[in-house]
Amino acid sequence: MSRKIYGDMEDEEEYMKPMLPTVPEKCGPPVISLGHLIEFAVQQIFHELTVLSEFIVQFAHSTRTLFIKLLAVVKWVKSSKKFESCASICYFLDQQSQYFIDTADRLVQLAREDLIHARVHDLLEKPIEHISICVRLDNLITYDEVGLQIFFLQSRFIRPSEITAREQASILARLNQVLQTRISICAKRMSPRITSVLIKNGMVTLTVPGEFSVSLSLLGERDTTKWTLLNIKILVEDYEIGYGTKLVHPLQVNMLHNVLQLRMDKADDAISEVYNFLHSFAQSLQLDVLYCQATQAVRGPMRQYTTIDRYDRTQGILIISYWLKKTHHNRFSSQYRIKISSSADNINSGLRVRHYPDGKNLPKIDDRTGRLSISGILSETVVIRCRERLLQIRECLKSLKPFSPVSLTGKAAPTLTYPLLGPESNQDEMLIISVNGFSGDVLVIVRALVLYSSRLELCELERFLNDRSSIQRISSLIYRLRILLMMERYRKSIASLAVRIVPEKTLSVLLPNISSLPSDRLCLQFVKEDAFFLIISWKSDDIKGFDIDMYLFCNTERKTNMIRLHPSQVLSSSPSSNFSSYDKSIGMPSVQRKRWIGNVKELSSAIAIIDDRIAFMRICEELSKRCVSYQPVTKEPVVGGLLLQISDFSGALPSASKEFFSSMTNCCLRLDTRSRVIWPFECTLTETPLIADIPGSANVLGKRSRTKLTVMEINGSGGISSLNTSESVSIHMLDRLTIFSHMYEPVREFADAYYSYYNQYCNIVAFTYHKLVIAYGTNRNYLVIISWKSQKTTKPYFYLTLGIWPNQRNLNNKCEQMNENVWNPHILMHQRLQEQFNRHRSLCQLMQYLIDTISPLCCLHNFIHMRLHSLRAYCQLSNLEPSLPITLQANLSVIDEHTIRLLYGNIHLEFLLVGGYRVGVRDCGRGGVSAHRLKTFCNKFVSPEMRSANDEPSAYLNWMHSSSSGPGSLPPHQITRSPASRIAASPMSYLSLSVPPADTVPSPLRHPQGDHLRCRSPILIDHGALQTMTAINDSDYLFSLSYLSRLGPALESYRRDNRGNSPLPAIHLKSLLTTPELIRISVSGAVPPSPRNESFLAVLNVYLDDDTMSLKLRIDFENSSPPSESDLRIFERYFKRYIARSGNEIAFIAFSNACRIVSPGIFSSIARIMEAQMDWSENSPWRPSLQLTMWNQEGSTSRARISPGIAIDQTNTNILIPLCLRPTKRKDGERNADASKYVIPLIYNTQTNMITRRNSEEDSSNASTILLSITEQYSHTTECPLWFAVNSLAYKFVPSNTTSSIQC
Structure with missing residues (x-):
């Protein structure tokens, strides 16, 4: 009931509200949103909770109080409709206040602009009407009629124009005609200084530039109508003191206006009266401005150099003196003055300037602009006076001897440049004369003499020039400056020469005759030859300016010798090194002297020639x-x-x-x-x-x-x-x-x-007598350089340098250049060849050896490339722990200059360099024969004659004796010294040829003869056969023997330990047969537990093939049907390409594990993976391959060990096959090929025909998803899905960010 009554009361209140205007947006009292208040409260709570966490009681109280206040605000907002009228009332009052402000502003504008000429009598004509208007304005409620009433007031006070625009234009045109007529009548009496007469808008404007401008008019058409003066403007300006402000006050202009109007009314010629009156006033004002500027200049920077002699305003005279000189009575006077005056006789002239003394091009006053400047007049006058003074000094300098051109340069600051030392003078040696613009004093400077004691001479020269002394006094000082300048030039010139300046006090003790020389002299001592002195003297000369003399003193063995030299003669003919032939007396040279200024180059040449002659004298003594x-x-x-x-x-x-x-x-x-x-x-x-x-x-x-x-x-x-x-x-x-x-x-x-x-x-x-360079070889691309070394610490000896020479035939063929050797193979024999040559000193013997041995050494170069081989797997199987499990695959060592030993794994071969383009090869293994079937291998490349010769027991010795002859084309005295007889007969003389063969086990696959089993005696081959062997098959043959020698012991250790050093099941080797040429192992087949499956054996035969002399693999199966022939060929080819070349014995164990798997389809799938690894041509992002070895953490040891990648469990049901995926395209900038590879361990179940990923719960890639899809697809078939899973992974595998590659 109460709620209903309350609603009725609200309706009545809304009905009784007055009609108020609607409040527009962004007007009215400020409003804040509730959400903002809540956000502020939450932020405040968080702040207090953070800062005052320990005051929990106070925090609880403040929080409760804050939310109580917030609750009160929310309750108040529910009843906010009662207070909406307050916003409308406030807005209405603000609107009325703005009306008052706008009305007041408009009334002020009318009073100040439009109602300036309003009078009170207009308002008193109808007072009642205006009072009623005011009453209406006072009783207005909405103020809508304020604008109309203001317009009515404006129309009452401002009356409309009574003359139309057309009438106004007609009247002005007529008035302009009258003015033109009156001006034409008095034009011939007007002053010529009036340059502008402008008739416009009924008035005429007369302008005298720089003085005044006056506006006149006529108020009638009759001839007797007086001129009316409208305006006067004074054009005289001052920008130096007043900064362009008006020089005449408006009250003064008003007074001039009134006085001039009275004089115009009384004068017969009003125009002339206006000109005469304003012209005299303007000239007086100009002269006053100049005086004020001069006063400021005299009190400022020119206080000591400028003064005002006279200023008479009545007579219009201003006299200024500059370049003041102090007299004996401590007074200042000057003969340079400027007189500025006005002419009383000629009213049509401006201010006149007269200079004392008179001169040409002196400045005048330019009063046509009105901007007067006494500083400008003084500056221009001083510049012209300086130039006049410099021209007078130039005429004086031109009369000096010898003649030198004097140049006048500069406009703002003119200077005279006089070369004291003639045309060859540099800028620092110029006499520079200028005039001080403030004082008028002559300034003299020589840059080279500023820091010298000759400053007194310069000051004296300035005094002579200022006093206008005689030419004789000036010339004597000029001569003195030339001598001082020459002395200073020589002091600077000898800084880079091998001489030093010696004080005269020190020299007078050694040379007592020095006092007889001229006083202006310079004493020099040679640095390296301190017994020799050079004295240079100068004398004044009226014709040449100065004269130079040189005296050379030698103080040796307590004797003093002196020679007088002229510089020009020193450059043409030097004195003799024997000083005893000269007389001590000073005499004039007989040669005619030349003009010699003595610049830096000439002085350096003279001293250098004397020093050279002394140096040659010392060398002659040595x-x-x-x-x-x-x-x-x-x-x-x-x-x-x-x-x-x-x-x-x-x-x-x-x-x-x-x-x-x-x-x-x-x-x-x-x-x-x-x-x-x-x-x-x-x-x-x-x-x-x-x-x-x-x-x-x-x-x-x-x-x-x-x-x-x-x-x-x-x-x-x-x-x-x-x-x-x-x-x-x-x-x-x-x-x-x-x-x-x-x-x-x-x-x-x-x-x-x-x-x-x-x-x-x-x-x-080249042969240059200190070096001999010989090119040898088939293409002359090998160099031997012979030179003689003489050192203080060691005995002199011949030094051999071996290098290469660019093949001229292949310079343009880059492919052949890349295939050629980039080093000289004789570097292996460098030390021995150098010792032998120093012992015999025979170039014939050296070159014969180089020619005979270059071909076999180049062939053996293929074995000294740096190839590292890892022994990690071999050491792990053999239970060895070396500090560095790596070794060089091949190494060459020099026994002597004729014997080179090749170490290739466990194989030791010796190459005997003999003559006749042949090489002896033999097995030199320490423990027995290491290079099995070496003779059979060599016979494949030699000719039948050489093969039959090697079969003879004494073939090697017979050949040695038959080849010990020199070239038949040599002279008789050269045959005995021919290196052919020495080199061919010596290499094998100390070797034992009867080495008993060691016992070996023959291969059961073949039955070779006894001569083919081993070879301890040398086998002769020619250079062509050696080149073919080393370039094609020698590496395969030696690698095969080396691989078999390591694989057999490793498998023996593995069989003995019966474990593969990993937690995976070991492979049980049923049988193992190892010989130097064959390794045969038998492993049990991986047969799943089933009554129908019978056990079988897989036999792997790794042997040295007779035809190719390379490593081969043959896989046989016992008690089982073998796989297809194509799959077996893939396995055998994969073994030769990857298993054997990797040199990893554990990889061979993993490969043997793969050969045990003969389940339907699994062997063929693994074969397809191997074929894909060897020849992958698909356009897929990943390239699949088998990961045959894995790093495995075994037991509690911290070291990781290598384990076979392919493993089979004890029941032969689950097979572990690690799959390695590498990107088909390598990323840009990736150096490591395996940096982006991923290893996926696949497990294939032979019973369920399923493929899964090992530890699939740790995999975050899509590999498990792909494998599950392939397994479901082939779950109802008997076909092995291994290859299809691998192929799908190559195309669809997407690694995750956390997927890491597994290193092997």
């Missing part, structure tokens, strides 16, 4: 000590420079032969100091024994020259004139000739044999 004959030092006639001709070295080189000295026709020594100190030692030798004849050389293409010119550059160690340098140069010359003499003897003996026989097998690349 050569005399070493019993070397030489001729006097001469000058090079063509290019200049000193030359020392050496005539005889026989006293210094007693070991050299007469033939060598007879071939040496010219030896000379020069000096080159252009970039660094170098002593070129030139030696010319004729009748060179060997010349270059390599195809493509200049001697082959053109005429052969047997004259050899060698130039050796000897670097000076301690300077060009030190004792160390002279000794070093002498030692280097003798060392070079020592090398020449030692190289000459073996080359001369080899020359006859080379041109008669050895040039068919080798070529000379």
